[in-house]
Amino acid sequence: MGSYLAKRLLLIVPTLFGAAAMVFVIMRVIPGDVALLILGGDQAGQIDKAQLAAMHRQLGLDQPLLAQFGTWLWGVLRFDFGTSLWTGRPVIEELIRRLPVSLELAILATIVSVLLAIPFGVLAAARQDTWVDYLIRVISIGGLAIPSFWVGIVIILLLVIYFGWGPPLEYTPAWVDPWANFQQMVFPVVTVGYRYAAVTTRMTRSTLLEVMRDDYIRTAWAKGLGERAVVIRHALKNAMLPVITLIGTEFAFLIGGLVVTETVFTLNGVGRFVVDAVAHRDYPVVQALVFLIALSFVVVNLLIDLTYAWFDPRIRYR
């Protein structure tokens, strides 16, 4: 396990370095000069040269590209991602303020999706090609097809039209006022949870179907075990690994922020932060967030692989 862990940790270094380089390059090919944007935006013609040069120096844009990359990377290593062009506050400070919202949404949505997905996925697989299976599949494929931002719009619309009530706009942490927090989070959690339950249900169904064709399952049937024992005790156990992976990946994705859902429900989380930064052309923020989202994605994926290796010894020796 030790050497496997070391190998995996070594492998993420080039990936993260590559991701950092890619984010940097992407942000540098953007047409337009960030300095011009800060100084005057549209009246670019009236800005005098000296002022522009000073701004370039201040932002470090007069340095060679490689030096700029080095500076940025050195900052990243010290968790210094520069300051937001829009608010003038350090990016990391802004991020820490918004992270709890996304984290709460991610955790609750994952719990909802797991609670729905595993029983329904098992049921669909156990009754393959019957109306139960068709119904579950239609509902879960529907969950993948319906855009979550539209579900959000419709939910808000129904609440406003029929109850004259909209979810509160300001985020209240659960430890301050659990009821206000609940009112605010319940609809986003349902919206996101349904979507991810749909993904997980499908995965549970298909992996379980695969496992159900294995020899040892035939043996279990042949020795006269009941359906419950065969499906739950024998098959489900072995079908869980890919499902756990999927849940982990989803969770990683959720921490990265639900760009559209947070926008619809005006939740001030990480996803909304990305959208706002893109809209304000706040490049340091976009650069930092895209990189940090990639980082959390890579780390969670590593953790998933490690769990996998821990569960299944065959993987470690590959």
Next chain:
Amino acid sequence: MSVQFPLAQTTAPVPEATRLTFGEGVVKFVRTKPLGAGGALIILAMIFVAIFATTLAPYDPYWGDYAVQFARPSAEHWFGTDEFGRDMLSRIMYGARIALFVGFVASFAGCTLGALLGVVSAYAGGKVDLLLERLMDILLAFPLLILALAIASILGPAVQNVVIAITIPIIPRAARVVRSAALSVKENPYVEAASSLGASWRRVIVQHILPNVMAPYMIMLTAQLGSAILTEAALSYLGLGAAEPTPSWGLMLSGSASSYAEKAPWIALFPGIAISLGVFGFNLFGDSLRDSLDPKLRRKG
């Protein structure tokens, strides 16, 4: 050159015993996979509407009649009108063109480029494989929508830019799936036979490996189609997709829809139904296609 001739002879005849004609295949698919057939029906209807939008649409989708702003759904305007008095039904019909165009082009380009990279990576092995794999790892480090968002924000709002923004994140996903399929195909004796008979690497890839990774490629393609349409809608909703007045379904839901939603809920309702139905059709079809193409999932396979 003398080697090429017998090689062509040996690869040409295919055992016909289990082959079905196209018609028989369709009948079998409808009978065994009714959900998939339903999906195919939705897709065909959508393609039909998109092709004949000019004749089917009752109004010009760009023409606003200020006399009928926010008209309720009625006999003249089945789906009502929006804040400029434009007919929603016509806009949704034309929107099918954008959705299908972006969906097909982005998923086809992404999956094809990805598949080629995956096959080359698997066949070449060694340093090439390692390099390509690391490159794909880097791309996979970014969640699909975030990467598409970043690319779209750089390229600016336009339909062709959305296509590029959606294509790029699909590439590593397709590459990964096709590479692992190609790795197992590569181990087959016929591949070794072909290369030991002196077939060029290009010939081995095109003639022997590519046809055998078609199943995962098709599965990936249909799976990405729905997701590409959904991503287009999300980008347009965030204002990074097609620009006004393009009748893109996602764009119809952004800005105006939510601010006028209380007064005219149909503006927010119908484009969402159109997106959901379209993606639903592709997913339903893709799902059943996977069930019948993937031998592991075949009943009593």
